[in-house]
Amino acid sequence: IFLILMGAPIMTMEFAIGRASRKSPFLDCKVLEKPGTKWHYHGYLAIVGNYLLMMFYTTVTGWMLYYFYKSLTGHFNNASVETVSTTFTNMTANPYILVGFMIITVVTGFLVCSLGVQNGVEKITKVMMLALLALIILLAIHSMLLKGGIEGLKFYLVPDFNKVAEIGLFNVIVAAMNQAFFTLSIGMGSMTIFGSYLSKDHSLLGESINIVALDTFVAIVSGLIIFPSCFAFGVNPDQGPSLIFITLPNIFIKMPGGRIIGSCFFIFMAFAAFSTVIAVFENIMSSCMDLWGWERKKTALINTILIIIGSIPCVLGFNI
Numbered sequence: 001i002f003l004i005l006m007g008a009p010i011m012t013m014e015f016a017i018g019r020a021s022r023k024s025p026f027l028d029c030k031v032l033e034k035p036g037t038k039w040h041y042h043g044y045l046a047i048v049g050n051y052l053l054m055m056f057y058t059t060v061t062g063w064m065l066y067y068f069y070k071s072l073t074g075h076f077n078n079a080s081v082e083t084v085s086t087t088f089t090n091m092t093a094n095p096y097i098l099v100g101f102m103i104i105t106v107v108t109g110f111l112v113c114s115l116g117v118q119n120g121v122e123k124i125t126k127v128m129m130l131a132l133l134a135l136i137i138l139l140a141i142h143s144m145l146l147k148g149g150i151e152g153l154k155f156y157l158v159p160d161f162n163k164v165a166e167i168g169l170f171n172v173i174v175a176a177m178n179q180a181f182f183t184l185s186i187g188m189g190s191m192t193i194f195g196s197y198l199s200k201d202h203s204l205l206g207e208s209i210n211i212v213a214l215d216t217f218v219a220i221v222s223g224l225i226i227f228p229s230c231f232a233f234g235v236n237p238d239q240g241p242s243l244i245f246i247t248l249p250n251i252f253i254k255m256p257g258g259r260i261i262g263s264c265f266f267i268f269m270a271f272a273a274f275s276t277v278i279a280v281f282e283n284i285m286s287s288c289m290d291l292w293g294w295e296r297k298k299t300a301l302i303n304t305i306l307i308i309i310g311s312i313p314c315v316l317g318f319n320i
Contacts, residue, residue, distance in 0.1 A: 002180035003212050010186045011208040018195025019204065024286035025050075025189030028196070046189030047287050050280050053188070055310040058109070059318075060241070061277055062101030064270035066091060067245060071262035076249045081233055084253075088245045092318040099315050106307045109277040113285055114300040129275070132268035133218070139265070140224040143251060149228030155237060156227040183215055185276065193283045225251070244269075281307075 021028035026047060030040035070076065076084065091097055143149060164172055181187050198207070229247040230237040239246065252262035285299045294302070 002177045003184070003216060006177070007180045007184050007186065008205070008208045008212045010181075011184055011191055011211065012204050014186060014189065014191035015195035015198060015204040015207060018192035019198050019200075021192075022196050024196070024290045025192050025283055026287035027290045028189070028192050042189070043287070046192075047284065049188030050190065050283050050287075051307070051310060054277065054280055054284070054307050056314050057273070057277060057280070058105045058307060058311050059098060059102050059314050061105045061270060061273040062098060063091065063245065064266055064273050065101045065104060066097060067249075068263060068266035068270055071249070071252065071259060071266055074259055076253055076262065077259060079249070079253055081235065081250055084249045085235075085246055087249075088242050091245075095316055095319050098318060099312070102311050102315055103308055105274075105277065106304055106311070109274060109281045110285075110300040110304045110307075112274075112278055113281045114297050128268055128271035131264070132272055135261070135265055135268060136218065136221050136225060139248075139251065139261075140221045142255065143225045143228045143232075146228055146232035146251075146254075148232040152228035152231035152237070153224070155231065156223050183219065184212065185279065190280055190283055193286055194279070196286075 017028050017032065021031040023031050026043035027040075029042055033039040070087065075087070079087075144153060185191065195204070198204070226243055226247055227237055229235070229251050230243070233247065233250045235243070235247050235250070237243070248265065249262060252258035252265070255261055281303070284303055285296065288294055288299045288303065289296065
């Protein structure tokens with residue numbers, strides 16, 4: 001409901017501001033506002049929001065890369081449910097692993113952005129996203145056919161109004177609204193930069209609806225993978241973001257060719273995460289170039305150092 005009522009309209013407005021100004025989130029309102037108004041102050045909030053998001057998101061993207069490495073090297077071959085769980089715990093407890101893979105994420109992201117959006121982002125993500133889409137549909141079908149998976153489907157899809165009453169309807173509504181903003185990366189100018197690259201022959205509302213529909217489809221299918229697997233393998237479904245790193249390796253262990261499928265899944269997921277990283281990095285870079293007049297490669301280098309330093313507290317927050 002919030003994706004329809006708020007998500008698509010706000011995304012359309014962000015695209016509209018970007019296309020009308022042809023500027024970064026830092027300058028877009030400055031170009032469009034009436035003389036004497038203060039809408040351009042939003043540019044400062046946009047930059048701060050984008051930096052803060054990347055101080056966490058680059059760490060999580062690093063997790064995807066680490067699990068790709070673990071799958072590829074056969075770490076999960078014939079592993080028990082307990083071994084899979086402790087792998088995630090051991091990873092987050094090790095600052096060297098988290099820092100190393102976070103640095104790989106940041107350096108790779110800014111390297112792609114330094115090539116420019118169309119040369120870097122479009123070509124690299126297009127093929128990977130299609131492959132990920134095909135793979136998650138395959139995994140959803142496999143997960144729903146697991147023994148005990150039907151209970152997970154009920155848990156996921158059948159409304160529990162007693163739980164709504166227990167948690168509070170207001171809290172449920174706020175959580176849904178938060179998720180609508182988070183999943184579309186709206187509210188902090190992240191989408192305006194892509195609006196600035198859109199030509200006049202694109203319908204902005206049409207683009208927004210396509211993004212909302214695809215985003216929602218992926219989210220629903222992801223649930224069809226995760227929750228039946230939780231019940232099939234006896235994993236507690238309330239473990240939050242770590243679920244993907246606990247339930248999915250258990251699926252791959254039981255699948256024929258699971259090592260290859262698992263490796264493919266985590267590298268595709270890494271690319272999905274990279275698409276967000278690159279989007280926000282492009283926002284940060286374009287704002288810096290507008291603000292200080294730096295050239296693209298210099299901007300990429302300076303921000304690589306800033307984001308690495310800024311991400312360290314997040315990394316150490318999981319362990320030290």
